[in-house]
Amino acid sequence: MVFTGIVEEIGQVISLYKQENHVLLSVQATKVLQDVHIGDSIALNGVCLTVCSFDHQSFVVGISPETMRRTNLGQLKESSPVNLERALSAQGRFGGHIVQGHVDGVGTIRSIYPEGDSLWFWVETRKEIAAFIVEKGYVAVDGTSLTVCATQDCSFQFMLVAYTQQHVILPQKQVGDQVNIEVDILGKYVNQFIKKV
Known part of the structure; x- marks a missing residue:
């Protein structure tokens, strides 16, 4: 799927x-x-x-x-x-990125703050997961396809525009809450290939 x-x-x-x-x-x-x-x-x-x-x-x-x-x-x-x-149908539009629904682990929300009508989040996760999260790459947080805006140590930042805030549960979360994280599958395949070469 x-x-x-x-x-x-x-x-x-x-x-x-x-x-x-x-x-x-x-x-x-x-x-x-x-x-x-x-x-x-x-x-x-x-x-x-x-x-x-x-x-x-x-x-x-x-x-x-x-x-x-x-x-x-x-x-x-x-x-x-x-x-x-x-699950995506054969006739569906591919508006986000490839998400398998196979969560890699959880992260903890460390900060939430507004800028205009946007909402910024910093999420901290385990080192093994953070290694696959790159700036301007994709990540799924609680099933929402997001662009990574910045990374720092084992944390990453993303932003929600006003429309997205109205259609996902992330704005209802609080600092300290846990979120599901699935990293981009392409990064995991590349990493596995490099290990075997």
Whole structure:
């Protein structure tokens, strides 16, 4: 499955409950349900998840223990807002960058500040993840395709324009909150190739 990091809508968590060795998450949505089928992939805060069931106003996905460990989904609670995006169709427009929905880890928001109608963020993450984040490159934060504006040590900066602020959950976050990070897959492939040469 491939996503673009262009969030289609903000959904809302209805419930989370454990079932055997995984968590079932129910989410209220509208747009992503328009052509949904059992087994379809939906990115939730940048995490590729499989639709287990759905009705006309919500869908249910299962979350494995590994996904809970690697992402911020364990921090969700009833009524939490979430970014939602369906997998890219063959007829879809590619407006962001290649996003797999395979989150590399989490980062912590270190600062948020406005400039005009834009909003700036600094996010700190692990060294192993930061190594793949480059200035003017791409990064997916909670499933949102963003351009990296600057990097410093294990932190990176990005900016949200006014339109984006109205269509993703990042402006609702606070300093200290965790966000899911997926680095650009091209960087990971190049790194792996160099290691093997």
